[in-house]
Amino acid sequence: MQKLDSSILKTVITPRPQESFKGTFGKILLVGGNHQFGGAIIMASTASVYSGTGLVTVATDPINSSAIHSQLPEAMVIDFNDTKAVAQLTEKVDTIVIGPGLGEEVESKAILENVFQHTNEHQVVVIDGSAITLMARDHIAQPKGHIIYTPHQMEWQRLSGIKIADQTETVNRKVRDELNATVILKKHHTEIYTDTKVYQLPIGSAAQAVGGMGDTLAGMVGGFTAQFRKNITNAALAATYAHSAIADEIAEQQYVVLPHQISHALPGFMKKISLMGQNHTIGFHN
Numbered sequence: 001m002q003k004l005d006s007s008i009l010k011t012v013i014t015p016r017p018q019e020s021f022k023g024t025f026g027k028i029l030l031v032g033g034n035h036q037f038g039g040a041i042i043m044a045s046t047a048s049v050y051s052g053t054g055l056v057t058v059a060t061d062p063i064n065s066s067a068i069h070s071q072l073p074e075a076m077v078i079d080f081n082d083t084k085a086v087a088q089l090t091e092k093v094d095t096i097v098i099g100p101g102l103g104e105e106v107e108s109k110a111i112l113e114n115v116f117q118h119t120n121e122h123q124v125v126v127i128d129g130s131a132i133t134l135m136a137r138d139h140i141a142q143p144k145g146h147i148i149y150t151p152h153q154m155e156w157q158r159l160s161g162i163k164i165a166d167q168t169e170t171v172n173r174k175v176r177d178e179l180n181a182t183v184i185l186k187k188h189h190t191e192i193y194t195d196t197k198v199y200q201l202p203i204g205s206a207a208q209a210v211g212g213m214g215d216t217l218a219g220m221v222g223g224f225t226a227q228f229r230k231n232i233t234n235a236a237l238a239a240t241y242a243h244s245a246i247a248d249e250i251a252e253q254q255y256v257v258l259p260h261q262i263s264h265a266l267p268g269f270m271k272k273i274s275l276m277g278q279n280h281t282i283g284f285h286n
């Protein structure tokens, strides 16, 4: 296992080309947020918008619409029960994030299956939270696309069948190979299983142990993969690194880091990184 280091940030986060428009920076669809877990999809979408995704649409329970519009006017909203609208949009976007706050009800499963039936091999599909639990519980096949799972240890136990105490690099890697997906196994010092390597995140702290922290990471992985499409694996690695690097900066002054604070710090953090690659001298610690 090799340590992921901060150099991944400037490899991925480069200055934006001036000859561009919102479409240049990717289209994303985030699916989740039932009647109980609206906050999860709000946090994921906020992370995606603040990552710089060109166009963000949220498919959610209509009960969350006004909260999303008031919190995040940059995002568009559709009803996640509108099968046709969700299917059409799924086919059009660069990246789909599914799972934050989706829930595990009959309705949640139907929404998941509808989305999974309409993805294609050119898209990135970030599968998080309830979507992982539903796949494992109901043996739902993996969809087409470049698949990125973002499980916490219990979600990985459900999906892989490996008990938390037995989640070693060797067995995790074996299941990753069977899935042929990127796996971001979230924990203290998160591990990232790619097609060729296993990385360990050397940063991050217990100040991040707050509900919504993983939803925010899923939105960032979505935002980075939609926008930085040259190397999808590197985009996912950079998102994971940036998430905890920002948290560490905030945790210098705060006992606990709120997930939305990471999102709000993203544009400034990304600006700082993009200037680094241009020989500006800017302080940044590993």
Ligand SMILES: NC(=O)C1=CN([C@@H]2O[C@H](COP(=O)(O)OP(=O)(O)OC[C@H]3O[C@@H](n4cnc5c(N)ncnc54)[C@H](OP(=O)(O)O)[C@@H]3O)[C@@H](O)[C@H]2O)[C@@H](O)CC1
Pocket: 036, 037, 038, 039, 040, 041, 099, 100, 101, 102, 103, 129, 130, 131, 133, 152, 153, 154, 155, 164, 186, 187, 211, 212, 213, 214, 215
């Ligand atoms: N504001 C909102 O709307 C929020 C909505 N959310 C949404 O809720 C949905 C359910 O997600 P979930 O993670 O809360 O629940 P679940 O999948 O049942 O896992 C918890 C079980 O696993 C166990 N466990 C063991 N190891 C663990 C580990 N390393 N990390 C975490 N858990 C670990 C744990 O053990 P325990 O805490 O009981 O000791 C418990 O038994 C999902 O869609 C998510 O997006 C949340 O994001 C919160 C904010």
Ligand SMILES: Nc1ncnc2c1ncn2[C@@H]1O[C@H](COP(=O)(O)OP(=O)(O)O)[C@@H](O)[C@H]1O
Pocket: 129, 151, 152, 186, 187, 188, 189, 190, 203, 204, 205, 206, 207, 208, 209, 210, 211, 212, 213, 214, 215, 216, 217
């Ligand atoms: N003690 C810790 N040290 C470092 N990172 C942590 C710690 N506890 C939680 N995290 C991070 O917080 C996130 C938790 O994800 P998850 O359990 O899916 O949260 P949620 O579903 O509530 O959004 C992961 O990115 C994880 O790495």
Ligand SMILES: [Mg+2]
Pocket: 128, 129, 152, 214, 215
């Ligand atoms: Mg989660």
